[in-house]
Amino acid sequence: MKPGKPHKAKRAASPTTDGQAARDSGWIDQQIAHIAFPVVSAADLQDHLMTATNDLDRLQTLLTHACDTLLEGFYGASEEIRALREAHVDKSDLVFDQTLKHLGDAVTALQFHDMATQLIAHTHRRLRNCADRLARDAFAEDEDGETIVEEPPLRPNPVTQSEMEAGSVELF
């Protein structure tokens, strides 16, 4: 078995030899009429699935970059506030308390990266499994051998949240 095979759509091979080709043109036309639609559709669908998984990879890269930048800004602002508070005579100034509370709220929102990463990984794996199965089931074997099918996620998506509100707490 060779990895990466499903990326390329396989086409059904003709059962005829060169000498038979002219005589069997009618048979070939019949076969094409019979198989062309599903194979072409399957190849098209596989392309879409692979494009979607590649787009998810790019989305993950963008998210990571955005999160790194946000975290850098977050830490920079936090340090500035802390330094200002230390230098300030009245350390219980309401402005500092309010600012620190806003930073606390940002901590909740900044957890989006972890949740989005889990969602992307789960969806990526599911789409990739569909593309691999399509390659295995719809296209004929060729010299590259059997296709490798990535395992689908074994469990439901772990991220069920649809908003960034703080989650529940349960003590046992």
Next chain:
Amino acid sequence: MQSILAVDDSASMRQMVSFTLKNAGYSVTEAVDGQDALEKSGQKDYDLVLTDQNMPRLDGIGLTKRLRDNPKFRGTPILILTTESSDQMKQAGRAAGATGWLVKPFDPAKLIEVIGKVMR
């Protein structure tokens, strides 16, 4: 200063947890997954373990079971902080010996309140 072992395979989550706990006056050691946490738990004593559930090598419930097998951690509060919110998973966490189950995203003030309560 009380020390907490914070376990998560997400770097951004580890940063958010550490930021919150350090601001509240705790000493924090980070681990990148359950296996890493297990190794770090042998090097130092911790007053609390805060762990993610879904991680490579060793997940949060697996880590909890392994820590509970160690007499040193039998009475240490272990909180699982995860995106998972199914009752089935919570029950598995409870059966493994977890002290509590917190669903992400966490609110910093609430997290500190819960930690203060279980460490009392």
